Amino acid sequence: MSLFYFIDRLSMFTGKAFAWCILILTLGGSYEVFVRYLLNAPTGWAYDMSYIMYGALFLMAGPYTLSRDGHVRGDVVYRLMPQRVQAAIDLILHILFLLPAVGAMMYQGYLYAQESWGYWEKSIFSPMGVPIYPLKTLVPIAGLILFLQGIAEASRCVRCLRDGYWPERMQDVEELETAILHQEEERRKHGETTPDITQGQEGAKR
Structure with a gap:
């Protein structure tokens, strides 16, 4: 598992590092609006900066999102299945679609970047x-990290097939809804009940 966690940490570090692109996008866009509409002196680099930053963020956030199981999926039926069935479906999809597609992305991205350089x-x-060959270099790099993360995800599927449950993922920032669901699960494990807000309100009225 140490290898899988290393891949998760690599994906997490990459995603969080490139998340700073959001701040650069915000500052750059705000500056462009200010100088364009108030000073009537638009920049010549704002458009290039915006698509380069967004492209870098889009590429390098992919492995991080996969490591957090955050990609959109049609789970209306999937979530009702036993965990072993879920793992079998995911494993087949990873092997048949994800890894070959990412392998093609690495190969073609390398040629793409080589030509640009x-x-x-x-x-x-x-x-x-504005130079754009650094952005194109991120295509094979993102593909490599995504390929490693895909191997880690496939290995998780194999462990779930063996053990009957999904192995835990590394702790990270969670959406509020997800955090509340986890708290509710912990209460149920310890035999605690969810506080009834309406009863508290009625007691306060009395």
Whole structure:
């Protein structure tokens, strides 16, 4: 499991590191609005900055989202299945679709980046000539990390098939709804009941 957790940590570190792109996007976009509409002096780099930052965030957040099981899935029926059946379905999908597709992404992305570096490709959408070969280099890098995370996810499926339950994931930031559900599960495990808010309100009135 230490190898799987190492891959999870790598995906988590990558995702959180590139999350700073959101701050750069926000500051850059705000600055562009200010100088364009108040000073009538638009920049020549804001558009390039926005799609480069968003592209980098989109690419490098993929492995992190997979490590948190955060990708959208049609789980109306899936969530009602036994965990071993869920693991079998996921394992088949990882092997048949995810890993081959990501392998193609790495291969083609490498050729894509190599060609871009060959002539020091620059943006054609602004007079600034912003370099975009660093962004294209992220395609095979993101593919590699996503491939490793896919192997870790497939290994989780194998462990679930063997043990009958999903192995725990590393603790991380959670949505409020998910945190509340986990608290409710812990209460049920310890035989505690959920506080009845209406009773408390009636007692307060009395």
